[in-house]
Amino acid sequence: AQKITQTQPGMFVQEKEAVTLDCTYDTSDQSYGLFWYKQPSSGEMIFLIYQGSYDEQNATEGRYSLNFQKARKSANLVISASQLGDSAMYFCAHGSGNTGKLIFGQGTTLQVKP
Amino acid sequence: EAEVAQSPRYKITEKSQAVAFWCDPISGHATLYWYRQILGQGPELLVQFQDESVVDDSQLPKDRFSAERLKGVDSTLKIQPAELGDSAMYLCASSFSGANYGYTFGSGTRLTVV
Numbered sequence A: 001a002q003k004i005t006q007t008q009p010g011m012f013v014q015e016k017e018a019v020t021l022d023c024t025y026d027t028s029d030q031s032y033g034l035f036w037y038k039q040p041s042s043g044e045m046i047f048l049i050y051q052g053s054y055d056e057q058n059a060t061e062g063r064y065s066l067n068f069q070k071a072r073k074s075a076n077l078v079i080s081a082s083q084l085g086d087s088a089m090y091f092c093a094h095g096s097g098n099t100g101k102l103i104f105g106q107g108t109t110l111q112v113k114p
Numbered sequence B: 001e002a003e004v005a006q007s008p009r010y011k012i013t014e015k016s017q018a019v020a021f022w023c024d025p026i027s028g029h030a031t032l033y034w035y036r037q038i039l040g041q042g043p044e045l046l047v048q049f050q051d052e053s054v055v056d057d058s059q060l061p062k063d064r065f066s067a068e069r070l071k072g073v074d075s076t077l078k079i080q081p082a083e084l085g086d087s088a089m090y091l092c093a094s095s096f097s098g099a100n101y102g103y104t105f106g107s108g109t110r111l112t113v114v
Helices: none
Strands: A003-005 A010-014 A019-021 A024-026 A032-039 A046-052 A064-069 A074-079 A088-096 A102-104 A108-113 B005-007 B010-013 B019-024 B031-037 B044-050 B053-056 B065-068 B075-079 B088-095 B109-113
Touching: A003 A088, A003 A102, A010 A019, A019 A108, A024 A074, A032 A064, A032 A074, A046 A064, A046 A074, A074 A088, B005 B088, B010 B019, B019 B088, B019 B109, B031 B075, B044 B065, B044 B075, B075 B088
Parallel strands: A010 A108, B010 B109
Antiparallel strands: A003 A024, A019 A074, A032 A046, A032 A088, A064 A074, A088 A102, A088 A108, B005 B019, B019 B075, B031 B044, B031 B088, B044 B053, B065 B075, B088 B109
């Protein structure tokens, strides 16, 4: 069975600094994807970044990058130059390459301090 | 930009009443998912459709929940009767044929059962 573990319930970061949100996963799938979503208090799930299991290079999207270490089964999100608007809940998710079903972690609440 | 449409955005209902949520996926997305997110937790899959067929409803409480996607396009999720523990965010998502590509969430329906 697939499982996502996010060990940081809450994180603080100073504005303009970088922050790393941890995510480890367990899977029996050969083909899978790893997603990061941002969820502000309004509740919508905002897609940030995606890494396929066969992608050799780490994914990047603007200020977001994914530190993918397949052997360690980790997929940490790095946010560079944090902004006040980055304050939200962040979820890591495993996507099955066969079914598309997403398994989410428990989330990390990030607060950016001015 | 194409969106997954959900309505209503908010719903307050009394215990033992019936309630229904609607989702219209992105055009061309054959796979539709309903997730439930209890406050403070990650979303969990309730039901997955491939076109009009249910491919995974293992986590759907079938004694009170039902879901349909009659023409393989939009979908309705119903709860009857609602219980206090059903208070949650209900998120709809769609993707191309169960793949991770193009995975998009709607804005969700926040249900409060009183």
